[in-house]
Amino acid sequence: MLKIILNTLNYLAMSNQELIEKFLDNSLQSEDQILFDITYKANSDFRKQVDFYSDLIKGVRFASNEKIREEVRQIHHQILPDLLFENDLRQSLLLRERESIKNEILAAKPTLIEETKASQTKVIRFFSKQALAIAASILLAMLLTVFYINQRNKTLDDAQMILVTKSIENIKQRAQRTGFADQEKMFHELQSKIFNLLESGHKTEALKENQAFFISKSEDYRYDQMQGIIFLKSGEYKKAVRSFQTAVTKGDECISKSMVLILDKSNFELNQKLKQEIKQTEACEQFEWIKQVIDQLN
Amino acid sequence: MNEQSTENEIIEAIRSGQSDGIQQLYKRYYPMILNLIKLNGGKSQDAEDIFQEALISLISNIRKPGFTLTSKLSSYIYSICRNMWYYKIRGNKGTIIDTEVLNSVPDIDHLPEMETFEEKHKLIAQVFENLNKECQQILHEFYFLDRPLKDIGVEMNYTEGSIRVKKSRCMASLKKFVEDHPQYAQLFSYE
Numbered sequence: 001m002l003k004i005i006l007n008t009l010n011y012l013a014m015s016n017q018e019l020i021e022k023f024l025d026n027s028l029q030s031e032d033q034i035l036f037d038i039t040y041k042a043n044s045d046f047r048k049q050v051d052f053y054s055d056l057i058k059g060v061r062f063a064s065n066e067k068i069r070e071e072v073r074q075i076h077h078q079i080l081p082d083l084l085f086e087n088d089l090r091q092s093l094l095l096r097e098r099e100s101i102k103n104e105i106l107a108a109k110p111t112l113i114e115e116t117k118a119s120q121t122k123v124i125r126f127f128s129k130q131a132l133a134i135a136a137s138i139l140l141a142m143l144l145t146v147f148y149i150n151q152r153n154k155t156l157d158d159a160q161m162i163l164v165t166k167s168i169e170n171i172k173q174r175a176q177r178t179g180f181a182d183q184e185k186m187f188h189e190l191q192s193k194i195f196n197l198l199e200s201g202h203k204t205e206a207l208k209e210n211q212a213f214f215i216s217k218s219e220d221y222r223y224d225q226m227q228g229i230i231f232l233k234s235g236e237y238k239k240a241v242r243s244f245q246t247a248v249t250k251g252d253e254c255i256s257k258s259m260v261l262i263l264d265k266s267n268f269e270l271n272q273k274l275k276q277e278i279k280q281t282e283a284c285e286q287f288e289w290i291k292q293v294i295d296q297l298n
Numbered sequence: 299m300n301e302q303s304t305e306n307e308i309i310e311a312i313r314s315g316q317s318d319g320i321q322q323l324y325k326r327y328y329p330m331i332l333n334l335i336k337l338n339g340g341k342s343q344d345a346e347d348i349f350q351e352a353l354i355s356l357i358s359n360i361r362k363p364g365f366t367l368t369s370k371l372s373s374y375i376y377s378i379c380r381n382m383w384y385y386k387i388r389g390n391k392g393t394i395i396d397t398e399v400l401n402s403v404p405d406i407d408h409l410p411e412m413e414t415f416e417e418k419h420k421l422i423a424q425v426f427e428n429l430n431k432e433c434q435q436i437l438h439e440f441y442f443l444d445r446p447l448k449d450i451g452v453e454m455n456y457t458e459g460s461i462r463v464k465k466s467r468c469m470a471s472l473k474k475f476v477e478d479h480p481q482y483a484q485l486f487s488y489e
Contacts, residue, residue, distance in 0.1 A: 024469060025447065025462065048488040055486070056472055057441050059422020062415045063434075064442035066423055068354050075320045076350060080328075084342075087329050176343060196341050 016046050024053060077177065081169045088165055156237060156263070163262045163293055164232060170289040171229065171255065187213075187222060194226060198233045206230050221250035228259060237263060253277070254284040258293050271297075301325070305371045312360045323353060327372055331379045338383060348386070352378040362443050418485040425475040433468035440465060 019036050022028045028036055039046050156164065175191035182188060190213045197206040207230055214223035228243035241263045247256035261274050275294055278284050285291075299311055299318040311319030328349055335345040352375055359365050367374060426434065432454070439445045451461030476482060 021466065024466070044489075051488045052473070052486065053469075055418055056422055056469065056476065058413070058415065059419045059476075060426060060437045060441045060472075061413065062419040063423035063426040064438050065354060065358065065415075068357050069350070071317070072320060072350055072353050072357070075317055075324065076346070079321055079324050080346070083324060083328060087332070176346075192343065196343065199341055 016043070016049075019046075020049060020053065023050065024057075077173065081166070081173050084169050085162075085166050088169075089162070092161075159296075160262055160265075163296060164259075167258065167262065167289055167293065168229065168233065170287070191226065194230065195233075198230065203230060203234045219250060221247040221252040221256065223247075224250060225252050225256045228256060232259070232263075253281045254287055254290055258284075258287075258290045261297060262293060305367070308371065309360055309367065312357055320353065320357070323356075323371075323375070324349075327375050330372065330376065334376070334379060335383055339387065340383065344383070344386075348379050348382050349375075351382060358442070363445055363449075421479060421481055421485055422472070422476055425479060426472060428475055429468060429471060432464070433471060436461070436465050436468055437472070 016039060019028075019032065019039060022032055023036060040050060041047075171191070172195050175188040175195065177188075190209065194206045194209055197203075197209065207227065210223060210226045210230065214220055217223065224243045224247035228240045228247060231237070231240035231243060241260060244252075244256040244259040244263070248260060257274050257278055261271055261278070265271070275297065278290060278294060299307065299316070299322055303311075303322060308319050308322050311322070313319075328345075331349045331352075332342060332345040335348060336342070340348075355378060356375065369377075426437070429437070435454070436450060439450045440447060447461050447465065448458050451458050454461065456464060476486075
């Protein structure tokens with residue numbers, strides 16, 4: 001009994017400062033915790049001190065979190081363009097594989113029909129006419145899509161496709177890295193918005209956003225540059241080339257010039273000249289991907 | 299470190315601060331998360347943000363002493379991202395959610411809690427950088443990595459008593475720096 005009383009007296013004698021020290025050392029025992037909680041509720045000065053220290057601890061954790069964030073961010077910017085490119089390439093190859101299987105099936109179809117007729121096998125009807133009609137229209141839609149994509153893509157070869165995909169991914173990444181110190185912050189935000197719209201299939205809205213942003217700045221080459229990117233992402237290569245060429249005439253020395261270089265192989269001499277110009281333009285050195293384009297086209 | 303590296307090798311690389319551990323996480327799991335987010339009404343930017351947050355949480359846990367992963371890394375990352383994405387879109391009624399995808403991986407026990415930070419914590423973090431390196435290390439290891447003071451002391455050649463005093467002084471310096479900051483009165487008010 002005496003021991004309990006002595007302990008209680010000891011606890012009551014413990015100063016608030018000691019309690020806070022124990023709290024900061026994570027060494028509050030269960031008895032201390034009870035006293036701590038009571039004091040916290042009853043004493044507003046004590047509560048303010050504890051809340052402030054809790055914020056300090058949280059701030060320390062935030063600082064440590066930020067260091068990890070920076071570590072991750074660096075790797076993110078270093079690795080993501082290539083990773084996304086690999087992903088796109090993988091999907092394209094998959095699509096190509098599917099198309100070739102589809103072609104095999106289509107090629108095999110007449111042979112199968114002939115074989116069926118020849119053997120005069122009685123065909124058991126598994127599907128209703130309606131189901132067959134739906135299946136036929138889906139197949140037709142798929143074939144039309146493949147035809148349409150082929151038509152739009154036929155002007156680009158594999159090497160061009162790879163360079164275009166990489167370039168666009170780099171432009172997108174750069175736009176998304178915008179920060180407070182970015183002098184082109186608003187333009188980069190517009191670019192991010194347009195890339196998001198394009199990803200969700202809203203090409204017309206993307207074009208409208210671009211027009212609205214440059215409404216009173218018709219001589220700004222970034223309008224044509226962005227329009228070129230929109231057409232490029234939508235597979236309209238001829239329009240894209242025209243937009244990039246306009247941007248070049250308005251003074252886009254790096255991005256649009258590089259895009260023309262990738263997309264338009266028709267004039268060898270002009271391309272050689274463009275390459276030289278890009279190489280000699282100091283401002284283009286900030287774009288690592290442009291250097292790669294020049295190297296690969298050499 | 300390559301595509302054949304085991305999960306334990308990746309964890310070890312992250313623990314020892316080698317960047318190729320994090321690179322492997324990106325290569326192996328980012329496409330999976332991109333797919334998850336896109337199937338559930340998100341965009342690639344959302345996937346990037348969510349994946350980054352999940353990695354920060356995973357890395358900070360891996361670097362804490364005694365961390366052991368009781369599930370596969372892929373399940374762990376998937377669960378964190380799924381929960382974060384669920385939490386983010388809960389208020390957005392326009393988003394179409396593929397619940398089948400979201401529920402396809404069972405919940406992992408003891409997922410880390412996401413701490414929310416305010417402006418005042420950013421200010422403290424800023425001020426924290428003004429402390430000397432020794433103080434930064436002591437406070438980081440004790441309050442972020444949850445390492446026992448005794449262990450920190452052994453590593454830094456201090457007795458348990460001395461490291462306790464050191465930590466206490468570091469905390470007092472941090473407190474003073476924050477109180478002296480011009481934005482202190484504006485950001486810190488307690489009832």
